[in-house]
């Protein structure tokens with residue numbers, strides 16, 4: 650009988666090395682790994698350690714510090730980030746876009762009040778959030794036979810700290826499992842073509858989204874202001890202080906009548922007096938205080 654139990658090549662991380670790796674990751678990504686999740690270093694860095702022929706975290710740390718691999722820190726970030734995502738995740742942002750935001754934003758474009766609409770997906774992972782947005786807009790424009798506005802009037806900027814997920818996102822190609830997660834038959838048929846075992850996104854949608862690597866712990870003033878910002882399912886990985894700082898920086902990047910989607914959890918304690926929580930049906934979104942939409 651075959652032995653179905655495979656011994657995984659995990660090396661355990663001691664307290665001293667845990668502190669070193671925790672600090673390294675926090676400094677370079679803001680990601681805060683609590684002590685009870687120390688095993689994440691063991692499971693997620695096992696392959697990288699094996700690739701360089703090391704089996705102790707102390708040696709591995711020395712190797713990283715030696716500068717032998719200039720991409721070592723980026724590789725650690727790529728391995729340590731949690732990149733879970735799906736199409737139209739939570740549905741809410743796109744329902745709000747269709748029912749409230751797009752009619753207003755299209756009106757603003759047509760009246761000349763806005764020359765472009767700018768949207769930022771601030772931790773986009775493998776692209777689903779940004780592409781869901783582009784498909785939603787394109788579909789809205791065609792379904793409502795909107796004339797005088799096209800998808801090219803929208804800038805969709807998509808960033809993430811992991812270069813691994815961005816490489817996947819840029820291609821706009823998805824395997825049989827990821828294509829199914831949250832995507833309706835309607836959108837799949839309208840915007841994807843099957844090619845072998847992969848699903849290819851229509852280039853008109855793919856090329857609308859501009860991807861780049863960006864760490865939310867850095868200054869983002871230079872991105873300009875946005876009409877819609879998605880910052881979903883990423884703040885949970887940061888310390889309270891960093892969450893607060895990012896939420897406050899986002900305020901500066903949000904147009905006066907802009908919308909912030911934070912995911913399906915609330916951050917009342919962090920939003921202080923600056924933001925207003927708005928409800929549409931059961932869905933939440935944030936605006937700057939004193940803005941009535």
Ligand SMILES: C[S@@+](CC[C@H](N)C(=O)[O-])C[C@H]1O[C@@H](n2cnc3c(N)ncnc32)[C@H](O)[C@@H]1O
Nearest residue numbers: 678730733734772774810811864865881882883
């Ligand atoms: C769980 S995914 C969420 C993806 C998407 N926003 C969604 O809701 O489906 C979190 C993403 O945040 C990214 N991330 C983690 N730390 C980051 C940082 N400091 N700056 C930018 N992105 C970060 C990860 O690489 C990962 O792809």
